[in-house]
Amino acid sequence: MAEISVPSSLDGVEPVQSVRTPIRMEYIFTPGVAAQTYLREFGNKKILGNVSPVDGAVLVPPRGADPRHGALCDEFVEMPHTGHVGSFCVTNVPIPGRDLELPYISAWIFLDGADIGFLNLVAECPPEECRIGMRVEAVWKPDDEIGMTAENILYWKPTGEPDIPFEAAGVRGWHVRRKGEADA
């Protein structure tokens, strides 16, 4: 290997093994019909879900297809602004790009009538009082700040109503409802 001579000004300087070079990329996201419809109506303070043509499962937020079999979902349904905590994490770790006070509660919120959950912030609730099955309602931004963005809902807060039992909370609720329909 050829000898490499280093200028004397670099004598004793620690060799560089790596450098950090932040880069930036901007892109235009085309959300497709389902997400576009959802975001537009979200800007009108409405929460939409998709109805699966296969078995009527309600999917929030709507993605245009049922994740179980890919069936096209083009029927929308307006959802209430209340639900329950399917499960949650009390987070003590800052996340890139967000300035959240620690600890914060990230929770899978199952809206009333929805069959899947989506991840949201829960506040006005001490972490030690958060529970699987706790009933919550949306706290929206002031009307003049509402836009076509997922950040329209500031957070979800407890309603104080009785909890949903663990056996029917979160993903387990689907099976309870199916069984109820089968028995009826």
Place this chain on the structure above:
Amino acid sequence: MGAGGETAAVIGIGMTNFSATRGDVSMPGLVREAALRALEDAGMDWDDIDAVVMGKAPDFFEGVMMPEIFLSEALGCVGKPILRVHTAGSVGGSTALVAASLVHSGVHKKVLTVGWEKQSESNAMWALSLKQPFQVSINAGAGGYFSPIIRQYMEESNAPELIGCMVAFKDRQHALLNPYAHLHQKDLTFDQVVESPMLWEPIRYSETCPSSDGAAAMVIVHESIADQAPNPAWIHAGAMRSEANNFPGRDEVNPQASRECAADLWEQAGITNPREEIDAAELYVPFSWYEPMWLESLGFCERGDGWKMVESGATHIEGGDLPVNCSGGVLSSNPIGASGMIRFAEAALQVRGMAGEHQVTGARKALGHAYGGGAQYFAMWVVGADKPNN
């Protein structure tokens, strides 16, 4: 021949040391180090290899697009087929299975497979917290994702609160027996594990995997070549399954894809009682509570009883009837793209009797397991000291 087609075996295994920063090597240097060790173990040279199969975490971790192209020279496969596998955290396992399938199918006789990650040149927390337009940016990496699932397991199983700490302490003790392991916490006490701060409650810092640099490699060959090798690890079974990460009624604690993958695996291997017939298991446990969860999902015990196996010491290398993660596991070394392959390679080391201080005495059959994504991708294999029947 449970895995289908031609019989195959592992005859070479190579790993790098795992550490927070392998500043002494570049990415090509890192993968080459593991590959050279695997070739040396196999008694082979670069020219002997027919094809290379590589796996790692998604490209945006290190920011190198299609690194398999960038690394092809370092892996001696210019002019040879190279294949890249993508299955998130399970990728090291799936990559080994794809390599094995090239031999089972009769396409190739001698395949080199490599899994790697250089987390020191990456930002996994950022990469796993990407903002999506229809969802608030709130998830804090993998721990933030798995914490709510673990919370549901704790509630449904009524497991004692410190089971996760027992797993973490056990794996860190096991890591002391493995010179390659990233974490060597000689003076660690159980109380220190318990007192460690909560990062993603109920997950403590001490119950979380480290961020590691490292690579693992294996040489997988056809029976005709393995017959000449001193101590091959015969592939008895291999299975992969996946599912969506959010759908109505999804069993997040014990995913259908995991259960069906395990059932397929045991059937291929002719195993009816995994607890009795498997001598050592390397399970993908990046957060401590996943040990009891996977023990249940894999059928080593009934649902709800996994924590009892942990509590009884059944998974400890000393005195346990099913030692789990004798290498120290993902909790002690986590170069993501290699982590699954390390599980598969460690299973092979056990049945070859080459696991050194963390060898399970007399191990004849071992399980390698990996999962990835939102606990939605699964890869598993069973390897044995004896050639598979039929």
